């Protein structure tokens with residue numbers, strides 16, 4: 001299909017709300033054309049594999065995994081339109097036509113004026129942090145994200161959590177746990193002064209809180225605050241479409257807006273974004289920084305050539321940029337986003353029905369097991385979420401990820417472990433990859449593990465890398 005046609009079809013998708021909206025049941029708005037076969041393993045094989053991986057699911061070989069819920073990052077299934085777009089990659093070093101398509105898509109769906117492509121989200125975080133943060137600055141945000149905070153720290157800044165308290169309580173039913181507590185912003189401003197706050201770091205569908213949304217109403221208040229004090233907002237837009245779906249479902253006055261409209265409204269309340277296109281936009285690799293300020297753009301465009309690549313590809317191939325451009329359009333399609341989020345709800349609902357402790361309300365991209373309540377007999381310094389993820393793998397070949405004390409890392413000042421209130425195991429659902437039956441198998445395995453939880457013992461860390469230790473740390477049973 002010629003590229004122009006691909007893009008026309010894509011444009012037709014974005015408001016395809018249909019009668020299925022009125023039905024309680026939903027189905028995937030696609031059919032499967034090609035499949036990837038899965039390998040089943042025996043328990044003995046898995047016991048050996050997890051031992052060799054140092055009880056860290058990041059160190060398992062993918063061939064040893066049956067259902068891979070490690071992450072939704074770069075693991076989604078691209079559409080036939082995205083694949084056909086890839087065949088239209090213009091791999092010119094400079095001025096690739098796919099860059100201009102991507103720029104057009106970012107302007108259309110997110111509204112930001114200037115685009116700087118990067119190889120993935122952290123490339124954009126690196127650039128924005130290096131440009132905007134000076135030593136001794138403070139960057140308030142609605143809960144930290146691992147790579148985001150590390151880049152802020154490496155640039156000399158310190159992250160300050162200003163999310164509502166409810167976000168730290170896995171049982172609290174607040175429907176917008178991604179909201180910012182404005183009084184926390186006021187307190188920080190009073191303490192350090194506005195010169196020391198280069199920007200507000202605001203995420204939509206806050207990952208570390210359990211995929212929890214921020215409301216439009218709250219973001220509007222944050223915007224008022226930002227304008228009043230002249231402090232810009234940099235938006236982590238990685239899962240903005242998922243956040244928009246929750247707003248449509250839950251926020252009064254938003255039911256009749258399309259997800260695409262809400263995405264645009266959210267972005268319009270901010271000054272720029274960092275984006276990992278590996279999530280909402282469903283590509284295997286890619287990301288970008290997008291801003292409205294021409295001076296900031298100029299600096300970012302200059303810096304990207306040092307660390308990523310020329311400013312019209314920034315670490316992506318032309319074909320990748322095309323797939324992102326098409327994926328952005330697909331990400332705001334109502335039927336798509338509904339099926340995506342409702343599949344996560346389906347898995348979470350099954351676990352709740354069986355009494356398994358999970359973060360509530362269920363988030364947009366993952367179900368988070370609450371390891372503190374799942375394994376109350378394992379103290380946090382014996383890494384309950386880490387061992388729970390390892391045990392789930394042994395139980396059923398299902399790979400998940402620790403989001404607790406290991407991910408939180410060490411305090412750069414004191415050198416001690418940070419002990420986050422949330423000690424979680426993330427079962428992250430890639431988009432358009434697994435079926436309802438995979439969710440059933442996953443729920444069954446988690447429930448079985450929960451019934452036998454008393455036999456699970458803690459771990460000790462035997463190797464700890466300096467940065468982002470959760471990726472490569474190794475453990476042994478105590």
Ligand SMILES: Cc1ncc(COP(=O)(O)O)c(C=O)c1O
Nearest residue numbers: 073120121122145147207238276
């Ligand atoms: C909320 C959020 N921000 C930033 C990133 C970093 O993006 P990337 O993995 O593409 O570098 C991620 C990735 O998991 C994320 O979930």
